[in-house]
Amino acid sequence: MRLSLALICLAAPALAGPPVVEDARASRSGESWRFDVTIRHADTGWDHYADGWTVLAPDGTELGHRELLHPHVAEQPFTRSLSGVAIPAGVTEVLIRPHDSVHGPGADFVLPLP
Secondary structure, eight states, X not given: OHHHHHHHHXXXXXXXXXXXXXXXXXXXXXXXXXXXXXXXXXXXXXXXXXXXXXXXXXXXXXXXXXXXXXOOTTSOSEEEEEEXXXXXXXXXEEEEEEEXXXXXXXXXXXXXXX
């Protein structure tokens, strides 16, 4: 019984799965862009939480990164912003890639630029 309980406790962080982008919005201000990204992740605490997201060009070039400095256990989903992102001419959509402290990158969210 104790061994089963110990194995369940060790597996708990892996049960949260990777983070998912539920929504993202982009707005332009002059030559730079602001991104508001909503992520859902079953954060369990400091051992397993959504720790950031990245804005990528369609070719995979990193355009910006938002680091998340703490777990959001009681705030799900949550939205965070990143300003000052430069988007190269001709780019009409970006990818938003969430990341967590256990699984690494999650699935890309395709965001057409307005």
